[in-house]
Amino acid sequence: MSDKNYITVDYHLRSWFTTHDHKRIAILYFAGITLFFFIGGAAATMMRFELVHPNGYFVTSDVYNRLFTMHGVIMVWFFLIPSIPTTLGNFVVPLMIGARDLAFPRLNLTSWYLFMIGGALTLYAVFIGGIDTGWTFYTPFSTLYSNGYVVIAVAGVFVAGFSSILTGLNFIVTIHRLRAPGLTWYRLPLFLWSLYATSVILVLATPVLAMTLFLLAIERIFGVGIFDPSLGGDPLLYQHLFWFYSHPAVYIMILPGMGVVSELIAVFSRKAVFGYKFVAWSSMAIGFVGFLVWGHHMFVSGQSVFASLVFSFMSFIVAVPSAIKVFNWTATLHKGWVSFDAPMLYALAFIGLFTIGGLTGLFLACLAYDVYVTDTYFVVAHFHYIMVGGMVTAYFGGLHYWWPKITGRLYHEIWARAAAILIFCGFNLTFFPQFILGALGMPRRYHVYPPEFQVWNVFSSAGASILALGYLLPIFYLGWSLFFGRKAPNNPWQATGLEWQTTSPPPPHNFEEPVVVTRAPYDYTLDAEAQPQNA
Amino acid sequence: MPDARPAMQFSDLQQQEATARLGMWVFLATEVLFFGGLATAYLAYRTGYGDAFAAAGRRTEIVIGTANTAILLTSSFLVAWALVAARARSRDFTALLLALAAVLGLIFIALKGVEYSKEFEEHLVPGINFAVTGPLAGGIELFFVLYFVATGVHAIHLAIGIVVLGVMARRAKAGEFADYQGPLTVAGLYWHFVDMIWIFLFAFIYLPGRSGP
Amino acid sequence: MVPGRYQELTIEALRVGTYHLFCAEFCGTDHARMGGQIIALESRDYADWLARQPNAGDLASQGAALFRALGCSGCHGIGGSVRAPPLEGLYGKPVPLSDGSTVTADDRYLRDSILQPDRQIVAGYEPKMPSFADRVSEDELFALIAYIKSLANRESLR
Numbered sequence: 001m002s003d004k005n006y007i008t009v010d011y012h013l014r015s016w017f018t019t020h021d022h023k024r025i026a027i028l029y030f031a032g033i034t035l036f037f038f039i040g041g042a043a044a045t046m047m048r049f050e051l052v053h054p055n056g057y058f059v060t061s062d063v064y065n066r067l068f069t070m071h072g073v074i075m076v077w078f079f080l081i082p083s084i085p086t087t088l089g090n091f092v093v094p095l096m097i098g099a100r101d102l103a104f105p106r107l108n109l110t111s112w113y114l115f116m117i118g119g120a121l122t123l124y125a126v127f128i129g130g131i132d133t134g135w136t137f138y139t140p141f142s143t144l145y146s147n148g149y150v151v152i153a154v155a156g157v158f159v160a161g162f163s164s165i166l167t168g169l170n171f172i173v174t175i176h177r178l179r180a181p182g183l184t185w186y187r188l189p190l191f192l193w194s195l196y197a198t199s200v201i202l203v204l205a206t207p208v209l210a211m212t213l214f215l216l217a218i219e220r221i222f223g224v225g226i227f228d229p230s231l232g233g234d235p236l237l238y239q240h241l242f243w244f245y246s247h248p249a250v251y252i253m254i255l256p257g258m259g260v261v262s263e264l265i266a267v268f269s270r271k272a273v274f275g276y277k278f279v280a281w282s283s284m285a286i287g288f289v290g291f292l293v294w295g296h297h298m299f300v301s302g303q304s305v306f307a308s309l310v311f312s313f314m315s316f317i318v319a320v321p322s323a324i325k326v327f328n329w330t331a332t333l334h335k336g337w338v339s340f341d342a343p344m345l346y347a348l349a350f351i352g353l354f355t356i357g358g359l360t361g362l363f364l365a366c367l368a369y370d371v372y373v374t375d376t377y378f379v380v381a382h383f384h385y386i387m388v389g390g391m392v393t394a395y396f397g398g399l400h401y402w403w404p405k406i407t408g409r410l411y412h413e414i415w416a417r418a419a420a421i422l423i424f425c426g427f428n429l430t431f432f433p434q435f436i437l438g439a440l441g442m443p444r445r446y447h448v449y450p451p452e453f454q455v456w457n458v459f460s461s462a463g464a465s466i467l468a469l470g471y472l473l474p475i476f477y478l479g480w481s482l483f484f485g486r487k488a489p490n491n492p493w494q495a496t497g498l499e500w501q502t503t504s505p506p507p508p509h510n511f512e513e514p515v516v517v518t519r520a521p522y523d524y525t526l527d528a529e530a531q532p533q534n535a
Numbered sequence: 536m537p538d539a540r541p542a543m544q545f546s547d548l549q550q551q552e553a554t555a556r557l558g559m560w561v562f563l564a565t566e567v568l569f570f571g572g573l574a575t576a577y578l579a580y581r582t583g584y585g586d587a588f589a590a591a592g593r594r595t596e597i598v599i600g601t602a603n604t605a606i607l608l609t610s611s612f613l614v615a616w617a618l619v620a621a622r623a624r625s626r627d628f629t630a631l632l633l634a635l636a637a638v639l640g641l642i643f644i645a646l647k648g649v650e651y652s653k654e655f656e657e658h659l660v661p662g663i664n665f666a667v668t669g670p671l672a673g674g675i676e677l678f679f680v681l682y683f684v685a686t687g688v689h690a691i692h693l694a695i696g697i698v699v700l701g702v703m704a705r706r707a708k709a710g711e712f713a714d715y716q717g718p719l720t721v722a723g724l725y726w727h728f729v730d731m732i733w734i735f736l737f738a739f740i741y742l743p744g745r746s747g748p
Numbered sequence: 749m750v751p752g753r754y755q756e757l758t759i760e761a762l763r764v765g766t767y768h769l770f771c772a773e774f775c776g777t778d779h780a781r782m783g784g785q786i787i788a789l790e791s792r793d794y795a796d797w798l799a800r801q802p803n804a805g806d807l808a809s810q811g812a813a814l815f816r817a818l819g820c821s822g823c824h825g826i827g828g829s830v831r832a833p834p835l836e837g838l839y840g841k842p843v844p845l846s847d848g849s850t851v852t853a854d855d856r857y858l859r860d861s862i863l864q865p866d867r868q869i870v871a872g873y874e875p876k877m878p879s880f881a882d883r884v885s886e887d888e889l890f891a892l893i894a895y896i897k898s899l900a901n902r903e904s905l906r
Contacts, residue, residue: 061777094544101544103554134774140750141776169561177554178544207565211572215684222662224680225673226576229750230864232673237579241572300772375772443770446780450768509543670866670875 005408005505020105021508023406026091028112029082036078036119041471043071047447048430048464051457056448064447065132066148072135077157078119080387081249084256085167085202086115088398089195091406093171095499095506096189098180098515098534103173104166111166118160125153134445136246139227139238143219151220154213161206161213164252168202171195180498180534182517186280187533189497189521190273193280194259197287201248201255205291209245212238236301243294251290253387254354255283257394258325261347264397265329267495268344269336270530272522275328282321289318299370308367315365322358326351337526341493342416346397349424353389357382360435375445378438384431393423396474403478404488408505411485415477423470429463496523496532539715552717559721563728566692570732573688577681577739580674587674592743594659594675595682599650600741603643604733610639611730614700614723621712621719629712629719633704636726640697647690654679682740689736692729700726754856761788811895814888818880832877833870839900844871858893 006023016024047067050058059067090108094101102108125131131148133141142150175188175196215226216238225231227238266273273279295303295311329351338344360382364370373379404410433456442453449457491500496519502511515534523531545551581588617632658666661680703722706712712719761767771782789797815821823832833843842850843857846869851857860867862884865877884892 056780061780065774065777065779099544103544104558105544132777138774141774145751145776165565169558169565172561173554173558176557177550203561203565204568207569208572211569214688215573215576218680218684224661224676226677226680229753232584232677234579234583235750237576241575244572375774441768441770443772443780445774446770448780670869 004507005503006508007408007505009508018109020101020109022090022094022102022105022108023506025105025108025112026087026089026406029086029090029115032112032116032119033079033082033087036074037471039123040071040074040079041468043067043074045464045468047071048461050447051449052454052461054449054451054454054457059447061447062132065134065445066126066130068445069131069134069148070126073122073131073153073157075387076135076249076253077160078115078122080253080391081164082115082167083391083395084260084398085171085195085198085252086112088260088395088402089171089256090167092402092499093174093192093195094178095405095502095510096192096497097175097178097183098498098511098517099174099178100509100511102170103178104170107166108170111163111170114166115160115163118156118158118163120156121159122153122156125149125156128152136242137213137216138242139216139219139235140229143216143227151217154217158210158213158217161210164202164206168199168206171199172203175199180515180517183533186277187517187520188280190262190276190279190283191256191259194255194262194283197283198252198255198259200284201252201287201290205245205248205252208241209249212241212245215241236298236303239298239301240294243297244291247294247297248287248290250383250386251286253391255286257350257354257391258283258322260394260398260401261329261350262325263497264343264347264401265332266522266524267401267493268341268347269333269338270524270526271332271336272520272524273328274331274334275324276520276522278324279328282324285321286318289314289321293318296365296370299367300374312365312367312370316362319358319362319365322354326355326358340417342411342413342420343397343401345417345420345424346393346400349420350390350393350397353385353393353424353427357385357389360385373438375443376438377434377442377444380444381431381434381438384434389427389431393427396420396423399474399478401493402499403481404492405499405504405506407482407485408488408503409481409485410488410492411481412477415473419470419473419477422466422473426463426466426468426470430460430467431463433457433459433463494530496521496530498533501532501534539711548715548717552715552720555717555721556724559724563724566728566732570685570688570735573681573685574735574739577685580677580681581743584671584674584677587671588678589744590671591675591678591682592741593745594657595741596650596653597741597745599646600737603646604737606639606643606646607730607733610636610643611727613639614726617707618716618719618723621707621716624713626707626710626713630704630708633700633707637697637700637704640693640700643693644690644697647686651683685736685740689729689732692732696726696729754854754859756854756856759786761786764788764790807891807894808898809895811891811893811898814884814892815895818883820892823877830876831873833873835896836899836902839897845869846871846873855893858896859889862889862892 006021016028019025019028046059047064050056050064050067056064090102125148129149131146131150131153133146133148133150137150137154175192179188218224219226219228219233225233227233227235229235262273262279293311293314295307296315299308299311340348360378364373364379364382400411400416437453437456437460440453440456442449442456488504490502490504492504493500498515498517499506501515517533518535519531519533521533523533539548541548541551545554613632613636617629617636620629620632654660655664658664659679660683661676665676665679667675699722703719707719765788767786767788769784769786771779775782815824823830824835838853839858841853843853844850848871851868857868861877863879863881865879866875869875
């Protein structure tokens with residue numbers, strides 16, 4: 001019986017770049033997405049700096065257009081979509097189901113290489129001059145008029161898309177086929193239900209993006225008119241194809257976060273999640289209905305009012321499963337034994353911020369109001385509340401929660417709580433004024449604006465500086481913990497999941513003994529020891 | 536001939552094969568959505584430009600298209616037969632069937648090349664030398680853009696399939712599929728899928744404008 | 749909105765005042781600078797403002813001059829050698845096309861007919877009109893369209 005864990009089993013650099021171990025691949029992904037997070041964040045910092053002044057003081061229009069495009073492209077495809085699935089998911093999924101690895105380990109490594117190659121291509125496009133089309137690449141601007149490096153950037157996203165597809169494929173097959181004996185579907189932790197739903201969206205939606213970007217590149221390279229109206233093409237066809245992928249994509253960018261929150265709420269209230277089956281199936285419902293609402297991005301595009309009506313109605317429906325989750329998490333907290341460790345602070349922040357983001361989504365689903373605030377800062381605030389206030393917050397919560405398992409070290413709790421609070425305050429100061437700006441009429445993608453909007457922009461930029469500080473802090477205390485942190489026990493949180501029933505960090509093949517599952521998850525009671533799933 | 540053993544993450548070969556098959560089916564689902572995006576574009580424009588698409592359809596090389604369809608259907612039949620032969624432990628015959636299927640695939644690609652060069656000579660290649668004029672020209676050009684994209688992407692998938700079949704033929708000859716046919720099953724699924732996509736392409740490309748008087 | 753296309757939008761101002769006009773859909777380098785103002789006035793104040801504007805008829809008479817200079821009257825005028833659809837009484841009316849459909853002769857139709865005459869052929873006519881895409885500027889197009897608009901209430905003389 002070896003006493004080496006997955007990190008110490010081989011110290012050569014080459015062993016990391018040729019590994020088949022899902023835990024090492026998760027670390028490789030973590031390095032990649034952290035890099036992209038800070039690049040995308042740098043773009044945002046420059047944008048908020050520019051927006052302090054109403055007259056376009058520091059950058060030209062062309063530079064600003066490239067900044068917000070880069071921010072969107074990098075944050076969406078190279079940070080948010082991979083974030084939880086490829087880092088926390090890759091690490092935790094086989095552990096949580098009692099398996100020794102994912103179904104297709106070599107495919108997993110391939111997906112990382114595809115991700116990095118796609119990222120390199122896109123960064124190259126940014127480096128040699130950038131793109132100014134917005135992350136949505138609307139035609140005919142992107143195909144006929146933009147003088148940015150559209151084809152290279154789009155090629156980078158295309159390649160990264162295959163990375164997403166392979167990750168999703170791996171998770172679906174793993175959850176179906178590699179569950180430990182005794183682990184029925186209704187004994188799966190809710191994190192796995194949400195990753196399963198995410199994976200279904202990943203494999204079904206991303207190929208449509210691939211084809212759409214391919215057609216866009218063909219049009220731009222060969223000068224043929226697929227979407228060009230003067231040659232008989234239809235720019236709205238581009239929008240339909242693009243949003244058919246991109247709306248489900250936003251559910252890829254929230255479902256894993258919801259899964260993490262379910263785990264955190266249960267552990268830090270010492271209580272089973274209320275309404276387990278409802279929460280599980282709500283993930284599937286969000287995934288399914290999410291494919292039926294894409295037209296709500298096109299209410300003012302000229303599509304028929306009847307189509308807009310149907311999409312508006314479906315957009316109201318899709319809010320219901322999310323609301324079910326929020327109610328059930330709140331019910332879990334009720335009469336639980338709640339502790340306020342850093343991961344829990346993030347989980348609680350998620351519930352509040354996601355609710356605000358979700359409710360404002362209902363404003364946008366309402367056709368009449370959407371027409372009024374379309375393409376204004378109201379929309380920007382809405383999706384940042386969900387993506388940053390929701391998903392990024394959940395990502396940080398999960399990162400802190402599983403950090404002892406992944407690294408074998410404990411971080412400094414006071415600094416972690418301070419960072420969480422700083423992030424929460426900075427976030428709200430940054431984005432709440434943007435709801436006001438949008439309602440007052442300030443359009444998005446503007447760096448020059450009428451002076452009456454300045455005061456809210458200044459608040460927002462001030463908040464952004466606090467938020468940036470909050471996001472930088474973990475580099476220091478998490479980094480410090482790697483070298484000087486106390487060694488973590490197997491189960492620092494006294495949690496019931498299978499991943500906590502092995503060492504911190506785990507051995508290369510995850511479990512020394514084969515796992516047999518005998519219980520439902522979250523078997524916490526207030527007056528007795530928590531019962532792990534394989535007890 | 537080595538004993539087939541399951542990979543580390545599987546408890547037995549049966550679980551490994553079931554996993555591989557589910558993986559391939561999920562992958563094929565992604566391919567359906569990939570070609571589906573293209574089909575959506577095609578159907579949207581065919582609805583809007585019915586006459587132009589009919590006129591364009593009449594200018595496709597139906598003889599080559601039909602021959603290619605027959606070739607792919609035959610190759611799929613050979614691949615299915617190869618799986619039966621592998622289970623019956625007929626090492627050489629399995630390899631022969633797979634090699635023949637791969638050769639048929641190569642013939643398909645060659646005929647496609649002939650077809651493309653004909654279209655080039657007739658000035659039907661958008662963005663390169665498209666020279667159709669008249670009121671239906673816009674729609675005809677759209678048709679041919681979608682034609683080249685669809686058949687080009689299909690040909691890339693087919694080429695990958697030919698390489699896979701070649702590798703499978705070599706492994707069959709080495710006797711690797713005597714006890715465990717997992718890889719062959721999965722390769723067969725992929726090949727049949729590429730064939731099925733072609734059947735849809737045949738209907739979308741070669742048949743418009745050709746029915747009726 | 750797409751380059752090279754006209755769109756018409758009707759809004760009803762509920763209150764007098766000056767309002768920002770913003771471009772809402774990202775359109776290029778100067779997206780943030782594409783805009784202006786919409787000024788809503790009471791009807792009487794609007795009538796006063798209109799009376800103080802330079803005569804709108806000027807644009808139409810410029811258009812008339814262009815109409816002759818570019819040779820349009822050669823086919824569309826009286827005694828034209830080629831049979832072309834009459835333009836008097838055309839603006840705002842439905843036009844039957846050769847493919848069986850009908851369009852309204854609005855600004856967009858007139859602009860498209862001058863720049864891409866092959867795309868929509870009036871029923872019963874030959875597709876003989878040449879394109880003027882490389883012979884007229886945007887300003888000249890406005891003038892020509894204003895001229896044709898001014899013929900809206902005239903009877904066709906043929």
